[in-house]
Amino acid sequence: MEYYILIVRSVTHAQHTVRTLEKCGLRAGMFRAPAGLTNRGCSYAVRIRTADLDAAKRCLNKADLAPLIIYGREGNGYREVTW
Numbered sequence: 001m002e003y004y005i006l007i008v009r010s011v012t013h014a015q016h017t018v019r020t021l022e023k024c025g026l027r028a029g030m031f032r033a034p035a036g037l038t039n040r041g042c043s044y045a046v047r048i049r050t051a052d053l054d055a056a057k058r059c060l061n062k063a064d065l066a067p068l069i070i071y072g073r074e075g076n077g078y079r080e081v082t083w
Contacts, residue, residue: 001050001074001079002050002072002073003047003048003049003072004047004048004049004050004052004053004070004072004073005033005045005047005048005078006056006067006070007033007037007043007044007068007069007070007071008044008046008067008068009042009043009044010043010044011030011042011044013044013065014030014044017030017046017060017065017067018030018046020059020060021046021048021052021056021059021060023059024055024058024059026052026059027052028046028047028048028056030044030045031044031045031047032045034078037071037078038069046067053081057083066083070082070083
């Protein structure tokens with residue numbers, strides 16, 4: 001995997017997710033969800049490094065935040081990953 005993206009329901013949820021991850025010492029970036037990955041028009045994505053997936057899971061679970069879905073970037077596409 002090149003990186004992971006966490007799909008969340010809104011810009012506010014994405015901002016909260018990024019802040020929470022940063023408080024845990026993890027880098028994260030926020031952007032609009034790529035077309036075709038979600039059927040929700042206003043979804044946003046939070047990008048994390050591949051090495052940070054397990055730490056991000058622990059951090060977000062502790063904060064009671066969960067993404068709608070997670071994708072791993074592979075080559076020219078995305079593959080769904082279980083949380």
